[in-house]
Amino acid sequence: MSDTTAATGTERVKRGLADMLKGGVIMDVTTAEQARIAEEAGAVAVMALERVPADIRAEGGVARMADPEKVAEIMDAVSIPVMAKCRIGHFVEAQVLQSLGVDYIDESEVLTPADEVNHVDKWAFTVPFVCGATNLGEALRRIGEGAAMIRSKGEAGTGNVVEAVRHMRAITSGIRRLTTLGPEELMGEAKSLGAPYELVREVAHTGRLPVVLFTAGGIATPADAAMMMQLGADGVFVGSGIFKSGDPAARARAIVEATTYFNDPDIIAKVSRGLGEAMVGINVSEMPGAQRLAERGW
Amino acid sequence: MLGLQGDVREHVAVLDALGVAPVVVRTPEELAGVDALVLPGGESTTIGKLLRRFGLRDPLIERARAGMPMLGTCAGLILMASDVVGDHDAPDRLGLMDVTVRRNAYGRQIASFEADVDVAGVPEPVHGAFIRAPVVERVGEGVEVLATLDDRPVVVRRDNLVGATFHPEVAGHPGLHEMLLGRSS
Numbered sequence: 001m002s003d004t005t006a007a008t009g010t011e012r013v014k015r016g017l018a019d020m021l022k023g024g025v026i027m028d029v030t031t032a033e034q035a036r037i038a039e040e041a042g043a044v045a046v047m048a049l050e051r052v053p054a055d056i057r058a059e060g061g062v063a064r065m066a067d068p069e070k071v072a073e074i075m076d077a078v079s080i081p082v083m084a085k086c087r088i089g090h091f092v093e094a095q096v097l098q099s100l101g102v103d104y105i106d107e108s109e110v111l112t113p114a115d116e117v118n119h120v121d122k123w124a125f126t127v128p129f130v131c132g133a134t135n136l137g138e139a140l141r142r143i144g145e146g147a148a149m150i151r152s153k154g155e156a157g158t159g160n161v162v163e164a165v166r167h168m169r170a171i172t173s174g175i176r177r178l179t180t181l182g183p184e185e186l187m188g189e190a191k192s193l194g195a196p197y198e199l200v201r202e203v204a205h206t207g208r209l210p211v212v213l214f215t216a217g218g219i220a221t222p223a224d225a226a227m228m229m230q231l232g233a234d235g236v237f238v239g240s241g242i243f244k245s246g247d248p249a250a251r252a253r254a255i256v257e258a259t260t261y262f263n264d265p266d267i268i269a270k271v272s273r274g275l276g277e278a279m280v281g282i283n284v285s286e287m288p289g290a291q292r293l294a295e296r297g298w
Numbered sequence: 299m300l301g302l303q304g305d306v307r308e309h310v311a312v313l314d315a316l317g318v319a320p321v322v323v324r325t326p327e328e329l330a331g332v333d334a335l336v337l338p339g340g341e342s343t344t345i346g347k348l349l350r351r352f353g354l355r356d357p358l359i360e361r362a363r364a365g366m367p368m369l370g371t372c373a374g375l376i377l378m379a380s381d382v383v384g385d386h387d388a389p390d391r392l393g394l395m396d397v398t399v400r401r402n403a404y405g406r407q408i409a410s411f412e413a414d415v416d417v418a419g420v421p422e423p424v425h426g427a428f429i430r431a432p433v434v435e436r437v438g439e440g441v442e443v444l445a446t447l448d449d450r451p452v453v454v455r456r457d458n459l460v461g462a463t464f465h466p467e468v469a470g471h472p473g474l475h476e477m478l479l480g481r482s483s
């Protein structure tokens with residue numbers, strides 16, 4: 001007989017679920033029907049939302065946690081893990097999502113922030129959190145607050161991969177830089193990154209984040225997904241890119257396949273054929289600062 | 299090392315520490331070149347679909363039947379199982395071992411846990427992470443139970459095939475990988 005003193009909600013168990021999602025695609029869905037399409041395409045998880053980021057952008061107003069009814073409906077529809085978003089700093093939305101039993105909470109800049117100073121104390125929860133980051137310091141601050149998974153923010157709802165590339169490169173080059181520093185330089189670097197010293201030391205030693213690093217925000221094609229994987233992502237979030245395209249089922253499947261075979265251009269070429277219209281997309285450089293979601297949170 | 303999706307890195311780290319240079323398998327050609335295989339944790343639904351779409355399913359079944367040692371953890375065990383039950387459609391699977399597995403049987407992620415497991419043939423307890431873990435509800439003829447937790451089988455073996463409902467690789471315990479490599483009984 002084995003020891004049954006089981007421990008729930010530990011760092012290992014929280015980070016462990018993200019480990020199981022590696023090499024996979026997490027898709028934004030707004031209905032049970034979309035969730036089933038995502039699962040059938042091979043998604044490793046779905047993000048249950050009221051509106052996809054492109055619609056949040058278009059419609060404006062305050063974007064909040066999805067209706068619990070909707071989240072529950074999506075949880076019932078699929079066997080893969082279900083994630084849901086709470087507003088930055090909105091710890092009660094997070095409590096509600098934990099009570100619903102979602103598998104991961106995304107404390108997300110895509111929703112309207114509830115607190116401009118503090119993020120949620122994620123250590124206080126049994127359910128794990130994923131948070132967005134635009135650079136290494138931001139990633140380590142979120143991990144310091146208890147995030148068990150990081151995604152580069154990109155610019156959600158644009159269908160434009162440029163910000164995802166910028167943020168992923170900032171994080172990975174920040175990590176590479178840390179590994180070149182001497183021990184006496186790490187405290188100064190922690191100060192300039194605004195990141196916890198212990199985490200800076202850990203990353204300098206291991207050469208990677210202590211949690212899984214996905215990418216998000218603007219991925220719209222199989223080639224986008226494969227590029228982000230080649231740039232060092234452990235997996236991909238696709239938001240508006242699938243259900244705002246001409247043929248969501250085919251595009252979803254192709255993005256899954258390109259994420260698995262991200263190093264095989266022949267397969268990426270094959271799966272990219274005849275997918276119909278990608279989402280239209282927005283030029284991020286022409287967007288006023290106030291419309292940039294990545295600038296929410298710090 | 300099957301590398302379509304999941305916690306491939308953690309398994310590779312355990313195998314590296316054992317002095318094995320694992321090959322990551324994503325194609326039938328790569329599969330033909332290995333003589334033992336780990337099916338990692340991940341999403342069984344996703345891995346099952348990719349195995350079928352990319353022509354790995356049939357060669358994998360053939361190799362397993364021909365006696366290639368295989369270790370499956372969590373999703374890997376689900377893929378090896380003959381029968382999978384739960385609230386949703388069962389995933390595409392290989393049906394290599396006569397067991398019935400219930401997916402996500404402990405509940406959703408908030409019920410995930412870690413615990414020590416005594417495994418027959420492994421000297422030290424194996425520390426495992428049970429992440430949205432399945433349970434083995436029925437064990438068919440010829441399937442040995444190597445470990446239980448709360449009276450339910452958590453490690454099972456059928457000849458060349460070993461399956462665990464949990465992840466020893468997450469905490470880096472090498473016991474089951476040594477078994478795969480024939481380094482313990």
